[in-house]
Amino acid sequence: MERLQKVIANAGVTSRRKAETFIEEGRVKVNGKIVRELGSKVSAHKDTVEVDNIPIDKEEPVYYVFYKPKQVISAVRDDKNRKVVTDYFEEVEERIFPIGRLDYDTSGLLLLTNDGDFANLMMHPKNKIFKTYIAKVKGKPSKENIGLLIKGIDIEGIKTAPAKVKIKSTNKKNNSSIIEISIHEGRNHQVRKMFEAIGHPVLKLKREKYGPITLDKLNPGEKRVLKPVEVKKLKESAVT
Ligand code: URA
Numbered sequence: 001m002e003r004l005q006k007v008i009a010n011a012g013v014t015s016r017r018k019a020e021t022f023i024e025e026g027r028v029k030v031n032g033k034i035v036r037e038l039g040s041k042v043s044a045h046k047d048t049v050e051v052d053n054i055p056i057d058k059e060e061p062v063y064y065v066f067y068k069p070k071q072v073i074s075a076v077r078d079d080k081n082r083k084v085v086t087d088y089f090e091e092v093e094e095r096i097f098p099i100g101r102l103d104y105d106t107s108g109l110l111l112l113t114n115d116g117d118f119a120n121l122m123m124h125p126k127n128k129i130f131k132t133y134i135a136k137v138k139g140k141p142s143k144e145n146i147g148l149l150i151k152g153i154d155i156e157g158i159k160t161a162p163a164k165v166k167i168k169s170t171n172k173k174n175n176s177s178i179i180e181i182s183i184h185e186g187r188n189h190q191v192r193k194m195f196e197a198i199g200h201p202v203l204k205l206k207r208e209k210y211g212p213i214t215l216d217k218l219n220p221g222e223k224r225v226l227k228p229v230e231v232k233k234l235k236e237s238a239v240t
Contacts, residue, residue, distance in 0.1 A: 074101035108207030
């Protein structure tokens, strides 16, 4: 929290001295209410400050890669009070939100940002950004079934776009297989539904890659700031 006049000055609106005058003159609103006290403390990121009814500069964009653990909601709040991804970002002042979602029981790579344009670019269906998942599935899918996933399979009346699919290993004893699958669409529960459609339900699912971005050395619950070059690469990979 910082003094109101400092927040206004830091946003480049005017000098700190003049900001004080603006406050005394009733020209400054915090969260919609006129504030005349010079000592008022505000958060530059969480409070809305307006001078002459014009919001001062918005936040700098920030970009994170996060290793979502299982049993965490990909949202900023939850009605049922379950853990949400932003609980792992309490020290981050910017109003960040997840780009897309992973299921409650899916772990892995999730991007978060406060940059709405960037999020829209990443999620726009015309931008074919491949996301790679490692799925543990029941049984061992046949070559024909893998072929169906690669070519596209009917899910709720709509064929999925071509996928890249590789069987990594099979465990006969546990009757399960580990499969790497890359898709660029983001339909609800898509990977689970694709495997369900070939009769090999998903037992465990993790997202390992989002376009050129990997989890690297992150552990579940950990995050890192994306480097500007990584943000640039993501934007480039969104260009079809
Ligand atoms: N596909 C799924 O089925 N679940 C996810 O969380 C992501 C992709």
